[in-house]
Amino acid sequence: MEIYMDNSATTKPYDEVMKEMINVMQNYYGNPSSAYRLGLEAEKKCNEARGIIAKTINASKDEIIFTSGGSESNNFLLKGFVKKGSHLITTKMEHPSVINTCTELEQQGVSITYLDVDERGHIDLDELEKSITKDTQIVSIMHANNEFGAVQDLCKIGKLIKEKSSRAKFHVDAVQSYGKLNIDVNKFNIDLLSASGHKIHGPRGIGFAYVRKGLSPKPLINGGGQESNFRSGTENLAGICGMAKAADIMYSNMKENYIKVKKIKEYFVNRLSEIEDIRINSSIDEDYIPHILNVSFRGVRAEVLLHLLEENNIYVSNGSACSAKKNKMSYVLKSIGLDPKDIEGAIRFSFNESNSFEEVDYTIEQLDKSLKILRRFKK
Numbered sequence: 001m002e003i004y005m006d007n008s009a010t011t012k013p014y015d016e017v018m019k020e021m022i023n024v025m026q027n028y029y030g031n032p033s034s035a036y037r038l039g040l041e042a043e044k045k046c047n048e049a050r051g052i053i054a055k056t057i058n059a060s061k062d063e064i065i066f067t068s069g070g071s072e073s074n075n076f077l078l079k080g081f082v083k084k085g086s087h088l089i090t091t092k093m094e095h096p097s098v099i100n101t102c103t104e105l106e107q108q109g110v111s112i113t114y115l116d117v118d119e120r121g122h123i124d125l126d127e128l129e130k131s132i133t134k135d136t137q138i139v140s141i142m143h144a145n146n147e148f149g150a151v152q153d154l155c156k157i158g159k160l161i162k163e164k165s166s167r168a169k170f171h172v173d174a175v176q177s178y179g180k181l182n183i184d185v186n187k188f189n190i191d192l193l194s195a196s197g198h199k200i201h202g203p204r205g206i207g208f209a210y211v212r213k214g215l216s217p218k219p220l221i222n223g224g225g226q227e228s229n230f231r232s233g234t235e236n237l238a239g240i241c242g243m244a245k246a247a248d249i250m251y252s253n254m255k256e257n258y259i260k261v262k263k264i265k266e267y268f269v270n271r272l273s274e275i276e277d278i279r280i281n282s283s284i285d286e287d288y289i290p291h292i293l294n295v296s297f298r299g300v301r302a303e304v305l306l307h308l309l310e311e312n313n314i315y316v317s318n319g320s321a322c323s324a325k326k327n328k329m330s331y332v333l334k335s336i337g338l339d340p341k342d343i344e345g346a347i348r349f350s351f352n353e354s355n356s357f358e359e360v361d362y363t364i365e366q367l368d369k370s371l372k373i374l375r376r377f378k379k
Helices: 015-027 037-056 070-079 096-107 125-131 154-164 237-252 254-272 302-311 331-335 340-344 357-378
Strands: 064-067 087-091 111-115 136-142 169-173 192-196 207-211 278-280 292-297 346-350
Touching: 015 237, 037 064, 037 237, 064 070, 070 096, 070 136, 070 169, 070 192, 070 207, 087 096, 096 111, 111 125, 125 154, 136 154, 154 169, 237 254, 254 278, 254 292, 254 357, 292 340, 302 346, 302 357, 331 340, 340 346
Parallel strands: 087 111, 087 136, 136 169, 169 192
Antiparallel strands: 064 207, 192 207, 278 292, 292 346
């Protein structure tokens, strides 16, 4: 039995996605920028995919810019609107593609405010309101946290930003929530949004940036002027269509999948009560995404435990996949006040709709065996 519970790192592509990509590579191989029939057919196919993606977030298709993924989208949307003297607001627990971009921008003279989060991982709206100034260009908030699953209230945040400032643009990193939670860019007053294909059973190397009509970010990549002059480079049409197919499937089954995954998480949390000396860092409440469960196993090192699980064909993570090999203490878990020892033993289990109760039972069994071995050696 192979058990994959690292779906926040990447997902297995749907069969329909792979078939669509093969179809596009075989039958729509023309360059979408070419003026002849093959190029026009490819361009039409690209725009059909753009329309599918736009519909999922209640946007128009000319507001969707295709990129190589979430990290590029985050870089593009943040760097595209700020300059020396500008002000940007974000949180202390964002993805590295936002945190490291902000570090670079600070070195270029951009003022950055890093909002605190409470022990449940949520921002203080009063702190956000007080932080917005006349120079604030962007407020960048992750929708669902990638390490422990806290979900921010986008509706309240978007409303507050627009009431406080006519200049500040609301950027949402929706890489972990897109396809899993309802996102309405108009209802939530979202101006900019980042998403990625491989988190929703689509291909790697493709994502999109939503840019509200009327806004003009500075391009991150210059060249032939593709994607309405916002993102140059020949479009990855197979990837684009694969992502659109995945999005269509995900959104057609979103409510059903949410219920399935929630039951898996609740069952997992219930079974964890059989294991001693742990700390559950992800709530089963509605303000947490059910797809992520972060647990601290005290007295062991997470990377050692995950390799023991791997020997039994169980695949999990000790945090963000982007940082998993760096063996650094998670700044995300530190931001919610976790003790260093709890951070050291933190494992992230991330689910999709195909995970089963039987897989949870086997995982709990192997966790119990592995922890007994590791804790015995520790003594």
